[in-house]
Amino acid sequence: MATSVACAFFFFDAAEPLGEGGRRRQRQALDACALCSKPLARNSDIFMYRGDTPFCSEDCRYEQMHHDAAATAYARHQASSRRRQQRSRGGSVSANEADVYVAS
Numbered sequence: 317m318a319t320s321v322a323c324a325f326f327f328f329d330a331a332e333p334l335g336e337g338g339r340r341r342q343r344q345a346l347d348a349c350a351l352c353s354k355p356l357a358r359n360s361d362i363f364m365y366r367g368d369t370p371f372c373s374e375d376c377r378y379e380q381m382h383h384d385a386a387a388t389a390y391a392r393h394q395a396s397s398r399r400r401q402q403r404s405r406g407g408s409v410s411a412n413e414a415d416v417y418v419a420s
Contacts, residue, residue, distance in 0.1 A: 346362060346370050349371050349372035349373075349376050350365075350369045350370055350371060350380065351371060351376040351379060351380050352372065352376055354372045354376075360372075363376070363377040364377075365377050365380055365381060
């Protein structure tokens with residue numbers, strides 16, 4: 317005798333806020349430009365960057381993209397400078413070679 321099993325699958329995006337409170341927060345997040353804080357009208361174009369960051373114009377979005385690129389380049393430069401300093405001081409210490417002290 318064959319039996320049937322009913323299955324239901326619910327697909328949802330974990331990043332989507334659930335409930336009315338989440339929808340209200342999402343609307344507020346799109347109320348102003350992330351760079352200049354200019355209010356964004358419901359009937360105006362909204363320029364998005366990195367998925368959920370709204371901007372009032374292409375210029376504001378480009379300025380943020382330029383700022384992010386400069387910050388990334390600076391972080392890379394700082395990391396390479398640290399590595400060079402470690403090598404000049406006698407080599408780098410990997411996580412496996414580091415001494416671990418435990419207070420008792």
